[in-house]
Amino acid sequence: MAKPTGDPALIKQINTSIVLECILQYAPLSRAAIAQKTGLNKATVSSLVQDLIDRQLVLEVGAGASSGGRKPVMLMFNSRAGFAIGIDVGVNYLRSILTDLDGTMLQQLHHPVIDCRHDAVITAISECIDQFKQQAPDSPYGIIGIGVGVPGIVNEEGTVVFAPNMGWSQVELKHALEKLYQLPVMIDNEANAGALGEHIYGAGRPYRDQIYVSAGIGIGTGIVLHNKLYKGSSGFSGELGHLSIQFDGRSCSCGNQGCWELYASEHALLEAGAAYGYHDIHAMLQAAEQNKPHMRELFHDIGTYLGIGIANIANIFNPEAVIIGNRMSLAAEWIRPAIEQAVSQRTLRFHHKRLLIQFAELGEQSAVRGAAYYAIEAFWTEVKSGH
Structure with missing residues (x-):
């Protein structure tokens, strides 16, 4: 009976994936370097690379350094292919x-x-x-x-x-x-x-386990565990803005009471600022910069509430970092001290010891x-x- 063999098309597909992943991760690099990193033989690598060049997905970008003999041709993926x-x-x-x-x-x-x-x-x-x-x-x-x-x-x-x-x-x-x-x-x-944006391009790049807090009109959270977005059994995880932080608190549009986002979001800030004639976060930031005490107090209160929620997150997930993004990241200077104080007071010391609180490197673009x-x-x- 003939021995079973792999489908050549499937093998080529798998090897193409390996070569492309290597180029995406390590470029610029040569064909010989790809063979060394992947364990594929040089002839296979050469054939697959040529196919990717023909499909305009990979470019030859000049000669690299030589350790003797002919200089290797370096390869990059074509970032302008689409x-x-x-x-x-x-x-x-x-x-x-x-x-x-x-x-x-x-x-x-x-x-x-x-x-x-x-x-x-x-x-x-x-x-x-x-x-x-x-x-x-x-x-x-x-x-x-x-x-x-x-x-x-x-x-x-x-x-x-x-x-x-x-x-x-x-x-x-x-x-x-x-x-x-x-x-x-x-x-x-x-x-x-936002969590993915910070994990791939921003402040979250160094961390395997991180929570991204999107503090805008509402509050949402993106959870990255072991370098992957955690989505939950139905794909609906991350609705931590609807954690109850006041057991008999105000009613939320989600149907719950006392939700975190009612007290720590941009909407909460704007509601409080309206009493002083402010209807825009940029005007409120300007007032804080002008050392107006009522505005500093509002930002301190919002920071405290943000810190309370972050402490709960830290106690549940024990992440390496919590990254605060979206509109409230604009107020980092004014809310950071209150956040850090609340987190320090409310987080188990084992969790707090290595926890980093950062603001989104990409700002509002996470x-x-x-x-x-x-x-x-x-x-x-x-x-x-x-x-």
Whole structure:
């Protein structure tokens, strides 16, 4: 009986994936270096690299250093083979970017959201996409996909099941955008996108276990454990903004009482600031810089409430770092001392000992960068699978 053999097409697909992953991770490097790192023989590497060059996914970028003999030809992946679009949908803003396949931001748009009904928001999203499609440079693969972060619960089909601060329920956002553009569309919770953005491009790069706190109009959290987004059994994890921190507290739009986001979000800050005639976070930051004591106190109170929630997170997850992003990261200077004080007082010392509290390196762009990365990651997955 003949011995079973591997399907040659499948073997080629697996080896192509190995070679491409090596180039993505270590470039610039030579064919010989790829063979050394992967254990594949040089002839196989040469053939697979040529195939990737022919598909315009890999470029030869000149000669490298030689240890004797002919200088090796160095390889890079072609970051301009295509472009990704990232969208961050906020309750009161819409941020969108165009990036290359390296995640480098090439263009960005930012619009206030006046009407947050889903039809109006989808129209605003499509206007951004249309503009990027017109402006994107020529490339072999064009726009390779669209990633969208939304402030709500998203299921595996890309439907926004519930976004209380937007008034959305069962909005089939992925289906709507794919129908409009015939492109791959990835939809996720905005805080997950922010966690991914910081993990890949920002302050979260050094950490395997981290929690990203998206403090905007509401509060969401993205959980990265062992370098992977933790999504929970149904994909709905991270709704820590709806942890109860006041057992008999105010009613929340989610149906709960005393939710963390009612006391520690940008919305909570704006509600408190309205009593002093402030209706914009930038005006409130300016007042704090002018040493107006009532505004310093408001930021201190918000920082304390943020710290209370972060202490709960630290006691549950024991992360290496908690990264605070979205709009409240603009107030880092004024809220950090209160956050650190509350965390120090309320976190078990075993958890607090090595906990780092940081603010998002990408500022307000964590989620939109992460959203674009969803599209990039999906493209490379398709390429590695032989499509």
